[in-house]
Structures are given as C-alpha cells and as structure tokens.
Amino acid sequence: MLLPMYVLTGDAADVVMADTDWHARRDYIVLKPANRNEVRIALAIAAEMRVPVHPVSTGRNWGYGSGHPPERGTQVILHLARLDRIVDFDSQKGLVTLEPGVTQGMLAKFLECNGARFMTPTTGAGPSCSLIGNALERGYGLTPCADHFAAVMGIEAVLPDGQIYRSPLATWGDDVAPLGHYKWGCGPYLDGLFSQGAFGVVTRMTLALARRPARVESFYFWIGQDDGLEAAVDRIQDLLASAGGPIGGINLVSAERLNLMVKQGSKLPRAAWIGTGALYGDRSQVLATRKSITSRLGPVSKKIMFLNRARLRLAERLEHFASSFGLAPSLRQLVRSTAEILGVLEGKPSEFALPLAYAARMEVPAHDLDPARDGCGLLWYAPVVPLDGPAARRYYRLAVRICSRYGFKPAVTFSSLSPIAFDSTLPLIFEPTQEGSSRAHTCMKELIQQGKEEGFFPYRYGAASMAEAVSSPDVFWRLATDLKRTVDPNGIISPGRYHRS
Numbered sequence: 417m418l419l420p421m422y423v424l425t426g427d428a429a430d431v432v433m434a435d436t437d438w439h440a441r442r443d444y445i446v447l448k449p450a451n452r453n454e455v456r457i458a459l460a461i462a463a464e465m466r467v468p469v470h471p472v473s474t475g476r477n478w479g480y481g482s483g484h485p486p487e488r489g490t491q492v493i494l495h496l497a498r499l500d501r502i503v504d505f506d507s508q509k510g511l512v513t514l515e516p517g518v519t520q521g522m523l524a525k526f527l528e529c530n531g532a533r534f535m536t537p538t539t540g541a542g543p544s545c546s547l548i549g550n551a552l553e554r555g556y557g558l559t560p561c562a563d564h565f566a567a568v569m570g571i572e573a574v575l576p577d578g579q580i581y582r583s584p585l586a587t588w589g590d591d592v593a594p595l596g597h598y599k600w601g602c603g604p605y606l607d608g609l610f611s612q613g614a615f616g617v618v619t620r621m622t623l624a625l626a627r628r629p630a631r632v633e634s635f636y637f638w639i640g641q642d643d644g645l646e647a648a649v650d651r652i653q654d655l656l657a658s659a660g661g662p663i664g665g666i667n668l669v670s671a672e673r674l675n676l677m678v679k680q681g682s683k684l685p686r687a688a689w690i691g692t693g694a695l696y697g698d699r700s701q702v703l704a705t706r707k708s709i710t711s712r713l714g715p716v717s718k719k720i721m722f723l724n725r726a727r728l729r730l731a732e733r734l735e736h737f738a739s740s741f742g743l744a745p746s747l748r749q750l751v752r753s754t755a756e757i758l759g760v761l762e763g764k765p766s767e768f769a770l771p772l773a774y775a776a777r778m779e780v781p782a783h784d785l786d787p788a789r790d791g792c793g794l795l796w797y798a799p800v801v802p803l804d805g806p807a808a809r810r811y812y813r814l815a816v817r818i819c820s821r822y823g824f825k826p827a828v829t830f831s832s833l834s835p836i837a838f839d840s841t842l843p844l845i846f847e848p849t850q851e852g853s854s855r856a857h858t859c860m861k862e863l864i865q866q867g868k869e870e871g872f873f874p875y876r877y878g879a880a881s882m883a884e885a886v887s888s889p890d891v892f893w894r895l896a897t898d899l900k901r902t903v904d905p906n907g908i909i910s911p912g913r914y915h916r917s
C-alpha cells in the first residue's frame with residue numbers, strides 16, 4: 417500500500433509543484449509511489465474513484481509547465497522520482513534499462529563508476545532532470561544521440577486498466593531487461609503512443625547510449641551582420657548533408673539570446689549570430705570534418721574556432737599565467753564556460769545553460785540551480801523551422817515582430833535536428849506574477865497561431881498551451897483522441913495531454 421508519508425499536500429505539495437509560471441492553484445495532491453506495484457495501486461484507486469492523475473518523472477519540464485497537468489481539473493500528481501533504479505546495463509552494447517526517477521546526473525555517475533565507454537544523453541536542463549521524462553517529451557540533447565526518443569529501444573508501462581504493457585520484442589516476465597534491441601519491434605509501432613501521449617504510466621525504458629568517441633571537439637563561428645543569416649543557414653544545410661555523422665548538431669544563436677545567456681560584463685566577440693557545433697570521431701575523421709567546416713562556413717563567417725581538450729589545457733595555462741598578473745578575469749570566465757560546454761558535449765551533465773532562466777533576476781545560485789524553485793518566469797516556444805535560409809529569415813522576422821509587441825527579446829536559437837530541419841527555441845522570460853504570466857501567454861498564443869499560419873509548428877507544447885495543439889479539425893488529432901478514449905475510456909491518465917478531452 418502507499419504509505420501516508422509519500423502523499424504530499426499543502427506546503428509540501430507546493431514545493432514539488434513549483435513552476436516557472438504564475439499559478440492560482442495551490443491544492444495539489446502529490447503521490448510518490450516507490451515501485452511499479454504502487455503505481456498500479458494508485459491507478460486502480462484513481463480508476464475506481466474516477467479521479468484523473470498526471471504522471472511525471474522528475475517534473476522539471478521547466479518552461480513547458482514543469483510538473484503541472486494540462487487541465488485544471490486534474491489535481492492528483494503521480495510523481496515517479498522514487499522509482500530511481502538503473503535496472504540493467506549492457507556494457508558492451510551500451511543498452512541501459514532504467515526507471516523514471518533516474519536523472520542525467522545519476523546515469524553519468526553510474527557510467528563513470530563502472531568505467532563505461534558510453535555517454536549520458538545530456539540536455540541544457542542539466543543533471544537533475546529525468547532521462548525518461550525528457551525522452552517521453554521527445555526532448556533534444558547535445559550528444560550524438562541528440563533525439564532522445566530515437567534512442568528508446570523498449571518501454572514498460574502500466575495501462576489505465578492496470579495491465580503491464582511491454583514492447584513486442586521484450587521477453588515476458590516481471591524483471592525483463594533489456595526491453596528490446598530493436599526500436600521498431602514488430603506490428604504497429606505502439607511505443608510511440610507513450611511519447612507525447614497519455615496512454616500509460618511508463619515505469620521502465622531501455623535506451624541505447626552512444627559510445628564515447630576517441631575525440632570530441634566543439635567549434636564556434638561568428639556571423640558578423642544579421643543579413644548574413646540566409647547564406648549561413650544554407651551553408652549549414654550543405655555541411656550537414658555532406659558531412660553526416662561526425663557533426664553532432666549545429667546551434668545558431670542570435671545576439672539577443674547570447675546577451676541573455678552570458679553574464680553582464682563578459683567580453684565576447686561581437687556578432688549578429690554565433691554558431692556552435694560538436695565534432696565526434698577518431699583523429700582522422702575529426703581532421704577531415706574540420707576541413708569541410710572551414711571550407712563551407714569560412715566564406716560566411718567572420719571567424720571559426722575549434723576547441724578540444726588539448727587546446728583547452730593550453731588556454732587554461734594561459735589564463736593561469738594572465739591571472740597571476742591580475743589580468744583577464746573575463747578570460748577565466750570564458751575558459752571555464754567553454755570547458756563546461758565541451759564536457760556536456762562529451763556526455764557530462766552540467767548546469768551551464770540554466771542561468772538563462774534567471775535572466776530577469778538579480779542573482780543566480782552558484783550551484784543546484786532550479787528555476788522553478790527560485791521563482792524564475794519562463795515559457796518556451798519551440799517550433800520546427802525548415803533548414804533553409806529564406807525560412808529561417810521569415811521565422812526570425814515573425815519572432816522579432818511578435819516579441820517586440822509584448823516587450824520580449826527575440827532570443828532565438830536554431831538547433832539542427834537533421835540536414836532538413838531546425839528546432840528553434842525561443843524563451844519568454846518574465847516576472848512570474850499574474851501580469852507577467854498573462855503577457856507571456858498572450859505572446860505565446862500569437863507566436864503559435866501566426867507561426868502555424870506561416871508553416872512553423874511547435875514540436876512540443878507547454879501544459880497551458882496544450883488546447884492550442886489539439887484545436888485544429890485535423891484527422892490527426894481526432895484519431896489521437898479516439899485512440900486515447902479506447903485505451904483510457906474514463907480519462908484517468910492526464911486528460912487533455914496531446915488529445916482532445
């Protein structure tokens with residue numbers, strides 16, 4: 417049975433339900449089961465009492481509603497952070513089977529302690545976030561397995577009627593691991609229903625980890641003027657299509673976004689856009705890819721820089737030398753943050769990206785950052801943008817036009833998902849008061865609506881915008897809703913999440 421100490425209400429529930437948004441509701445009931453059996457019991461009670469529950473893994477979906485459900489009527493949260501076992505690890509193939517409470521930080525520690533040659537799939541959200549929660553939201557990261565749901569090889573979930581679902585190639589039994597070696601299994605691909613769907617409570621997942629390559633490098637390029645955007649994007653497209661695997665992904669960051677990310681007073685080379693990317697492979701692959709990068713991006717960039725561990729050690733020695741004469745404090749800051757970013761690309765989780773959420777606040781804690789706990793206001797707009805120059809320009813114009821109307825910076829980043837698509841993340845940062853929140857939501861609504869009219873559709877929605885996602889008369893959303901009603905006729909699991917309620 418669930419023990420009373422793992423049912424949180426009042427202030428204790430408020431702490432768990434902190435969000436990067438303003439909320440009137442303060443009466444959540446948070447259940448914290450310890451294992452799959454307790455999840456089943458909680459769902460059975462919910463079904464009997466016809467009370468909907470919203471499952472979260474660590475509930476740190478910052479900027480998308482954190483642990484909040486999409487519908488106001490859902491009051492009970494099924495918080496799975498206590499299911500935190502790494503159930504199985506195949507050290508030869510890099511297949512790891514884990515529970516929802518396992519975070520990036522926990523997996524990184526486990527891999528390090530076991531001397532494993534595999535990388536933790538890191539994201540900008542940092543060490544305290546769940547691997548399963550992020551994969552189920554189809555989150556993106558910074559290592560070669562950047563598409564986190566693509567790395568899912570098998571799923572175990574408790575269905576609304578209490579049955580245990582397992583991927584079709586998993587052998588049957590209570591302690592199955594791994595849950596599959598082959599993503600697509602056989603028959604209709606049902607694992608997909610659990611990602612951005614509310615068809616069950618996922619209690620285990622098997623992920624394929626990327627092997628740590630001999631070399632990891634980062635590269636940076638500077639686009640001096642804003643009118644260089646189209647040419648740079650077209651060059652990035654050509655580079656990704658021709659170089660393939662060794663390039664992990666490219667981010668193109670606007671000056672407005674960079675200003676929110678770096679500390680006041682930091683001295684960085686001025687540019688309208690700054691590009692960053694990661695290179696993976698052995699020495700010869702990396703050297704060959706460096707050449708492709710230089711030849712393709714050189715003509716459109718003010719400057720290109722490659723950074724690896726050896727160069728960083730040299731920079732650290734220089735910084736040490738300069739600081740012994742009291743010189744270049746900003747160099748120290750630069751060397752440290754570049755080292756941290758390189759670490760993230762190598763699969764070492766870090767909080768390096770989280771200070772962005774604190775841009776409207778005076779102080780950023782030195783460690784253990786948690787934007788929801790610390791009262792930061794943030795909503796993410798995250799549409800997919802075709803990876804070509806004219807589309808990037810049209811999208812950026814839309815962002816500038818709408819953000820400036822509501823007093824937000826068009827702090828756009830373009831992140832390559834493939835050689836044909838970017839995901840753009842645009843943070844709306846505000847004071848999490850009723851006024852700030854309502855301004856951000858109005859701006860978000862306009863971005864979503866006008867973005868759709870121009871062909872830019874979010875790949876992921878925040879809890880408060882979920883109704884926007886499913887409001888179109890498309891057959892797609894009708895079918896998603898029909899399927900959900902078949903599996904969960906009483907609407908027990910997260911009603912309104914990526915289906916019409």
Ligand SMILES: Cc1cc2nc3c(=O)[nH]c(=O)nc-3n(C[C@H](O)[C@H](O)[C@H](O)COP(=O)(O)OP(=O)(O)OC[C@H]3O[C@@H](n4cnc5c(N)ncnc54)[C@H](O)[C@@H]3O)c2cc1C
Nearest residue numbers: 473474475476477478539540541545546549550555556618
């Ligand atoms: C500065 C900053 C940078 C960020 N960078 C990134 C980034 O690089 N990439 C990225 O993807 N995100 C990023 N985020 C967004 C977000 O914080 C992460 O995606 C985070 O990993 C999601 O929270 P979580 O892992 O705790 O998932 P949760 O909040 O636990 O889960 C997310 C949702 O998935 C569903 N779900 C979760 N677990 C289960 C389960 N076991 N069964 C059924 N349904 C479930 C629920 O609907 C839940 O609301 C960033 C946020 C900030 C503030």
